[in-house]
Amino acid sequence: MTSRTAAVELHNVVRRYGSFTALDGVTFSIESEESVALVGPNGAGKTTTIECLLGLATPQAGSVRLFGEPPRLTRQAHAVGVLLADAGFPPSAPVGALLDALGRMRGVDTAPMARRFGLTQLARTRFETLSLGQRQRVRLAIALAGTPELIIADEPSTALDLEARATLATVLEDHRSRGGALLLATHDLAEASTLADRVIVLSHGRLIADATPREIRGRSGFARVSATLREQPDADTLDRYGAAVLEIERDRTTFTATDADGLAHELLHLGATALEIAPVGLDEAIRRLLNLQRDPTTEEHP
Numbered sequence: 001m002t003s004r005t006a007a008v009e010l011h012n013v014v015r016r017y018g019s020f021t022a023l024d025g026v027t028f029s030i031e032s033e034e035s036v037a038l039v040g041p042n043g044a045g046k047t048t049t050i051e052c053l054l055g056l057a058t059p060q061a062g063s064v065r066l067f068g069e070p071p072r073l074t075r076q077a078h079a080v081g082v083l084l085a086d087a088g089f090p091p092s093a094p095v096g097a098l099l100d101a102l103g104r105m106r107g108v109d110t111a112p113m114a115r116r117f118g119l120t121q122l123a124r125t126r127f128e129t130l131s132l133g134q135r136q137r138v139r140l141a142i143a144l145a146g147t148p149e150l151i152i153a154d155e156p157s158t159a160l161d162l163e164a165r166a167t168l169a170t171v172l173e174d175h176r177s178r179g180g181a182l183l184l185a186t187h188d189l190a191e192a193s194t195l196a197d198r199v200i201v202l203s204h205g206r207l208i209a210d211a212t213p214r215e216i217r218g219r220s221g222f223a224r225v226s227a228t229l230r231e232q233p234d235a236d237t238l239d240r241y242g243a244a245v246l247e248i249e250r251d252r253t254t255f256t257a258t259d260a261d262g263l264a265h266e267l268l269h270l271g272a273t274a275l276e277i278a279p280v281g282l283d284e285a286i287r288r289l290l291n292l293q294r295d296p297t298t299e300e301h302p
């Protein structure tokens, strides 16, 4: 297992546009079977990272590997499903012809995925006349067709209605349970929480966090745990979960904790009842990380 080649490897990647540095020494890897969400503000470098990974942009420094090789999508198209925000399809091509031609290029049959995304009725419609959500369905049907070992998707749920979002979620879950790897650039942190084993946060072209959603939420220090207690946990226990007592009101104690789930388990062992956790959301946790990055002196306390 450990000797298997990583699906994706970036090492110290630097990408500049003139004097502007879009990626500034980015290093991470994605093992096969791993799902990773790439998040960060507009302009952070998510799309540039994907372009470097696919060989569409060439880094000025550092190295990029897809399944242990320099990226060459023409050879890897069958194994790698790619969804880019701007796929550049010929505007007057009918949907059916696009699905056929790009499926052939990838060496996959796009028909089943086109059916799942409700494109059958649109086979003769020109791409340029489709709505934004319909265009995204076409891109998805091409990117997700077959059984890719790796899916790289830039904002896949953009413009999708509820039904298409549900289809996308099911397809990505199926891909994960087949053991496929996933890199998902997204602003939808609920999607990131559900789908990703790890979240990578980029800010101004630098990687500022690479951790599980739970670890990132834990780092925020904002989670609260309340419980009715018979006995208080000792100082060591509080330390272990980065916890502190916020208030005690009769038999009810409220803590702040960096590892709220861990503390909650411990309290249950001590006989706690009516336990409530108000976890900080991933969005709030990431906002906090980004704020700290911007100005470390403005750190607030929960």
Ligand SMILES: Nc1ncnc2c1ncn2[C@@H]1O[C@H](COP(=O)(O)OP(=O)(O)OP(=O)(O)O)[C@@H](O)[C@H]1O
Binding pocket: 017, 020, 022, 040, 041, 042, 043, 044, 045, 046, 047, 048, 049
């Ligand atoms: N071809 C280019 N020429 C000049 N600058 C570029 C080029 N491509 C990207 N950039 C710059 O690199 C930075 C990173 O852009 P990128 O598209 O990777 O961000 P992103 O994280 O994907 O943003 P968003 O969330 O808005 O999609 C931006 O400041 C962008 O203006």
